[in-house]
Amino acid sequence: MGVGKYIIAMDQGTTSSRAILFNKLGEIVSAAQHEFRQIYPKPGWVEHDPMDIWSTQMGVTMEAMQKVDAKPEDIAAIGITNQRETTVVWDAVTGRPVCNAIVWQCRRTADMIDRIKSAGKADMITAKTGLIPDAYFSASKIAWILENVPGAGERAERGELRFGTVDSWLIWNLTGGAVHATDRTNASRTMLYDIHRLCWDDELLELFGVPRSMLPEVYPSRHVFGTTSLFGGEIPIAGAAGDQQSALFGQCGFEAGDVKNTYGTGGFMLMNTGRDAVNSRQGLLTTIAASPDDSVCYALEGSVFIAGAAIQWLRDEMRMLKNSPQSEEYCTAVPDSGGVYVVPAFSGMGAPYWDQYARGTVVGITRGTSKEHLIRATVESLAYQTNDLLLAMKEEAGLGITALKVDGGACANDFLMQFQSDISDITIQRPKCIETTALGAAYLAGLSVGYWRDTDEVRENWQCGRVFEPHLAKEEKEKLLKGWRRAVKCAIYWADEEDNGDV
Numbered sequence: 001m002g003v004g005k006y007i008i009a010m011d012q013g014t015t016s017s018r019a020i021l022f023n024k025l026g027e028i029v030s031a032a033q034h035e036f037r038q039i040y041p042k043p044g045w046v047e048h049d050p051m052d053i054w055s056t057q058m059g060v061t062m063e064a065m066q067k068v069d070a071k072p073e074d075i076a077a078i079g080i081t082n083q084r085e086t087t088v089v090w091d092a093v094t095g096r097p098v099c100n101a102i103v104w105q106c107r108r109t110a111d112m113i114d115r116i117k118s119a120g121k122a123d124m125i126t127a128k129t130g131l132i133p134d135a136y137f138s139a140s141k142i143a144w145i146l147e148n149v150p151g152a153g154e155r156a157e158r159g160e161l162r163f164g165t166v167d168s169w170l171i172w173n174l175t176g177g178a179v180h181a182t183d184r185t186n187a188s189r190t191m192l193y194d195i196h197r198l199c200w201d202d203e204l205l206e207l208f209g210v211p212r213s214m215l216p217e218v219y220p221s222r223h224v225f226g227t228t229s230l231f232g233g234e235i236p237i238a239g240a241a242g243d244q245q246s247a248l249f250g251q252c253g254f255e256a257g258d259v260k261n262t263y264g265t266g267g268f269m270l271m272n273t274g275r276d277a278v279n280s281r282q283g284l285l286t287t288i289a290a291s292p293d294d295s296v297c298y299a300l301e302g303s304v305f306i307a308g309a310a311i312q313w314l315r316d317e318m319r320m321l322k323n324s325p326q327s328e329e330y331c332t333a334v335p336d337s338g339g340v341y342v343v344p345a346f347s348g349m350g351a352p353y354w355d356q357y358a359r360g361t362v363v364g365i366t367r368g369t370s371k372e373h374l375i376r377a378t379v380e381s382l383a384y385q386t387n388d389l390l391l392a393m394k395e396e397a398g399l400g401i402t403a404l405k406v407d408g409g410a411c412a413n414d415f416l417m418q419f420q421s422d423i424s425d426i427t428i429q430r431p432k433c434i435e436t437t438a439l440g441a442a443y444l445a446g447l448s449v450g451y452w453r454d455t456d457e458v459r460e461n462w463q464c465g466r467v468f469e470p471h472l473a474k475e476e477k478e479k480l481l482k483g484w485r486r487a488v489k490c491a492i493y494w495a496d497e498e499d500n501g502d503v
Helices: 050-067 110-118 122-129 138-148 152-157 166-174 202-208 243-250 308-316 324-331 371-397 414-424 436-449 455-459 474-500
Strands: 006-012 016-022 028-035 075-082 088-091 161-164 181-183 217-219 222-228 235-242 259-263 267-274 285-289 297-304 341-343 361-363 403-407 427-431 464-468
Touching: 006 050, 006 166, 006 436, 016 050, 016 436, 028 050, 050 088, 050 166, 075 166, 075 243, 075 436, 088 138, 088 152, 088 166, 110 122, 110 138, 122 202, 138 152, 138 202, 152 161, 161 166, 166 181, 166 222, 166 235, 181 222, 181 235, 222 436, 235 243, 235 436, 243 259, 243 267, 243 285, 243 297, 243 436, 259 371, 259 436, 267 285, 267 371, 297 371, 308 324, 308 371, 324 371, 324 414, 341 371, 341 474, 361 474, 371 414, 371 474, 403 414, 414 427, 414 464, 414 474, 436 455
Parallel strands: 006 075, 075 235, 181 217, 259 403, 403 427
Antiparallel strands: 006 016, 016 028, 088 161, 222 235, 259 267, 267 297, 285 297, 341 361, 427 464
């Protein structure tokens, strides 16, 4: 039995930093959350200040501990889960970032990826990394920083700079610069890591011009990375996983065939494929899953770049909502979307389309279109995009998926969950605790230090909160899906027109 009453999950997301204290039953004892600044220097560019990430994560962790008067000795371990692919480069001595972090959504390196694909490197990249070459992943972001930040390339060659995904950045700071490390799940999203040989790949490092000295050590997700004394006493950092793999682990997706969908800033569907790295023919990614031990587990992943972020867009930029949960009452205020479709391709489209240049599109507007219709169409877009992933996943895995476990903030929207069930003709299982991303990090850390005995004990904690069953007539479903497919074509066609200059 590990020492301490609680496990802390540091959940560092795209728009906010959170900290949650969990008990043995996997229940939330205390939580704190703080949004931080999103920086948009140019259209399609997205940045974060790494110091905002660090300061908000420290702040919410202390706040969550203070809410229940938890001392360092009450904490058995810390688990970290994080927004993936987001790229931080910092000085190896001072720890100061050389520039803002380039966020996973950022499209500034799309042209670089096009050149690499034109040079015939795409198949090699996919064979080694399981990824489709895209500006989404870390490799081109590092290359951009080394090429465009004054002096960064030379400093990196001299061994003076370090690269990390957000987990590495947090571990570095938590340990006072003593540990530069990441886990396999995050490494597998950089487009520099060979997921079969489990190592940084020299050919990829050369292709993107990344010196090996910049890179962190890679460990299993369930691992004691080091200790931190920043909270008044020594606490082990005993688990780390990228947010989507962490959510699959938090949903007890330990076995081949287990599948979950997370409705976060983006939307992400993962299926555990066990020891088999399944190669996709439909634009799904092959990635490393978080394992309950040192063995390697793989997953198929479908990525939707904009999910909950579309609802934030309605709230912040369009000012149609006072808060995100309010979207549900607007959705139910009208019987349907009035023929309106929103394709929220604000930063290109992920699986199964993989179009870097697609842009957000609204179609089907008439004089009778209201705010309610537009809000409903935006919320429905989350379900349509998820359905695209589900269809590809079923075909690739050759498995009949009859139920889908869901999590993430937007899954609290009952309208969205019912519409998802209807449009996908599938049973939706929403757990009592929808904070499964944080819970996965907590489980990894707790298993590392013996707080939980094994995965069987963890499984006993999973409880279904609500089930949604499909009720929509087949003809109506097909009509709606046909409209969605036409809307997607419009989003992609718009990008082609813009590119070619045709009228």
